[in-house]
Amino acid sequence: MAWVDETRLDDVEALGALDSRDTLRSLASAGAQVRRAVVAAEEAGIERVGGGERPRSVLVAALGGSAVVGDVLDLLAEPGSPVPVSARRDAPLPGWVGPLDLVVAVSQSGRAAGPLALAAEAARRGASLLTVGAADSPLAEVAARARGVHVDVALPAPSSRTALWSLLTPVLLAADTLGLAACSRTVLESVADVLDEVAEECRPSSESFVNPAKVLATGLDGTVPVVLGDGALTGVAACRAAQMLSRTARVPATHGALPDAAASVVATLDGPFGSGLGDHRGSGGDIFADPYLDGPAVPRLGLLALRDPALEPAGASLAEAVVEAARASGAVVLEQEARAGHPVERLASLIGLTDFAATYLALGLGLDPSVSRHVTDLRDRTS
Template structure:
């Protein structure tokens, strides 16, 4: 039986405040402000000095837990045009080739995460250049200062959780990479990121009612499924990894993830399993939800029925065979409750302009996967990023999956920032 999400709870300000004890929703809404503050803090820390320094032989990024997406994003954005290799490293051992010609970037909100701290300390011992982001009064900051590196503090907009302080941590790293010529992220682009995040915070705000708020709608639909998250390319793949991590850590919902084209066969194989109509254990419903974040227009929408003006959000209860639904003769007392259906959350990039043979082929594969899913009775949910530079489009996806995971946790009666089992694990491993 699928877990139940109370939609009325998602629209109750008092309940949202009570369940969200550490202000996760408020922290997520500060993402745009985090970008602007990160730009200021990076400038004050002297990150512009990187422009005058010799380009490093390689860049290694150390980040773990909720901060690990920082390394993923840097790899994603640098890969197409970086003249030097960029790679992630979660913990020691530091590769033997790292030395004075290389740059090590270490990120930790508290400045005390063992992995990044150990990597930074070993890099400093070898004479490598350091760029660190974390609390000013932390061991990580001290290691960086002793090595005469550049340390950027976390300021006032960051919260206790690195999951809600992503842009505080990521912005200085993007600025530094831009100054080194590894990627194209000038201040004008990062200001567009901040503006897009502000737009999403408005679209997905707690006061927006559940039947018109894309993140609340998606949270309710995900709760009714066994979710799998799939990105339609490298950018969607990074967003899918973020979605999987947020669903697990925030909403306590396990969600495997993948990236096309490599994950196509692995994901499609699940359509033969027990959680689809084709799998034979249930007579499933077919529902489709499309959420495009580029230009959300909620005028005229009514509960339980959504038109699709210019490709916005749409929900249908009919299936590919013209209304195939649950078995009306099924006896819940004799047959037991039906297991939840498999759900496919597809994170799609904005259409390539102009189209290329590669983009056309990728779009064709995505449509083929979605068609196969629908025919198997999988519940399909799509999120389409708006137009803009790659990091702007990524911000679209990150905003919606972060808010969705938080609303899902609250709708399930969970505090999105407090996990008793995580606390127990920390106590047992001290």
């Protein structure tokens, strides 16, 4: 069962006509977002975060396409941070937050209700505040009144999904300044280079058989995707990839990270999208199958395994066992290994690629990656 029009994926003009808000161009600017955000953060006085002193705790307020900011900071801080890091998407602000704590509120528009309410309450309690979002926005005003630090979004983008690196970079610089995670300007320059390399490989003019993002998009076509990370770092990338597949490509996707998700993923191989029920209409096993008499073909399970080259041998062995089981069951299996380097470089290589893949999948399906009529309708119903 194939729905993607591969000829469209190799037609640069057709892609541009369908991509009404230049999503591909925004994704290609990820490296530039990092560089511009570093400058914007330094100009905003990022060294003043928390009054220059290490806070008792850090809480990240972000939701939707920005929520991954909290996941990344938690991932980097967990191994050696001297203070706890947590994430929150909406009010109320936890009761323990007070003057000794730092609240980081992230919203591209500076108007998202959850982060805005959390930032305002944090300011009322006297907590230190770092905000990242649009200039002259309500979020920026809250930071100004609280004498916090506000970093303007460095480059315009059609959505928070495509502005990720403008939102994440200042938070990583703040974490480095406070000694929560090692992510210096030098590291971020390398991250920008990695994102530039991914953008070059995944450019629209690169043909489907050599473009890694288009290869992933066509590979996931007609499947029920499960994105699996082989560890904590790739688990964050898997969560982001599943969100992009659902929100951008409009393909329902689930995600997990090993070791916890091993049994859950393998169990699905027995289900209706695996081989356990004996129905192979979607696998191409019965060449005489009649879709009118036998019903439509059943989508196959698609496992996208994200691999970390720095993973310990035990974790790598478990990941390989899960992948082998999926292949043996007849599932579509795609693997992608992160590039070597600093954890943020490895993460950037996976996020950059899967962001492009989800966008190409949307375009191949004939969908505008930035505009969903049902999301627009939902906003109208709830405004």
